[in-house]
Ligand SMILES: Nc1ncnc2c1ncn2[C@@H]1O[C@H](COP(=O)(O)OP(=O)(O)OP(=O)(O)O)[C@@H](O)[C@H]1O
């Protein structure tokens with residue numbers, strides 16, 4: 631994979647401040663001759679909203695399943711909220727909420743009964759349940775559906791219920807496998823708002839997606855993986871800077887003329903606007919052109935980074 635050499639992952643940062651909540655060193659999961667995940671290093675800082683980005687088959691679900699203690703790795707060291715998922719799955723499951731990418735089968739269960747089942751499984755005291763469910767249903771905007779059959783919910787509502795279920799034991803870490811898949815644009819915006827709320831609550835969130843512009847807005851850090859390998863990781867801006875790609879700004883002038891500029895950051899973008907105004911141009915539109923992260927993702931995963 632020589633085309634990826636430009637994007638050798640940066641060495642793990644020197645330890646400073648509190649230790650990361652999730653770390654992987656050399657995480658490898660092999661199925662026969664196929665490496666679903668290969669020598670993956672990850673550091674997810676406490677409180678981060680961390681996007682795991684990659685195309686189909688990149689290894690996102692495999693990585694998340696290992697972190698959630700549902701799958702044993704072939705090799706590597708993993709720590710999640712202070713415990714090793716392979717050696718101490720109980721500790722990890724108490725501290726982690728996992729939202730799988732597939733919706734389960736619910737049979738004849740109401741929304742409330744569904745939450746009761748998981749609250750029971752986590753042995754939460756019964757007297758705390760009513761207030762807990764009130765809060766969770768409000769958070770995911772399903773209060774009106776408390777007595778509805780789970781089977782009668784739309785896909786988006788099931789996704790939200792699944793998230794409520796992942797939160798039932800108030801975990802410090804959330805692992806959300808493609809929570810935006812199958813959601814309509816409105817529901818995606820709601821999900822973004824919810825992710826920001828979770829960040830304000832102090833949760834560390836690992837979220838996977840191929841839907842990139844959304845993650846760019848909501849994620850503090852991203853890791854881009856393909857074929858089980860880490861291609862780049864860090865804050866979205868830092869990755870862009872490392873690639874030296876800058877950001878494109880599209881300017882449309884009265885009369886229809888369009889000009890495109892490349893700037894490095896907010897400061898340069900503000901300066902550009904000042905300069906254009908000082909020239910006396912009649913600016914109709916001034917905006918960033920396209921989803922930076924999507925461009926970045928396509929160029930990295932196709933190996934065509936200039
Ligand atoms: N149980 C399994 N047995 C054999 N191969 C598997 C198994 N699970 C996953 N794989 C393979 O491992 C690779 C990574 O799969 P994974 O599901 O982790 O990808 P993903 O990034 O989640 O993809 P998607 O975006 O499609 O959900 C794929 O090549 C897949 O076929």
Ligand SMILES: [Mg+2]
Pocket residue numbers: 690691692731807
């Ligand atoms: Mg997957």
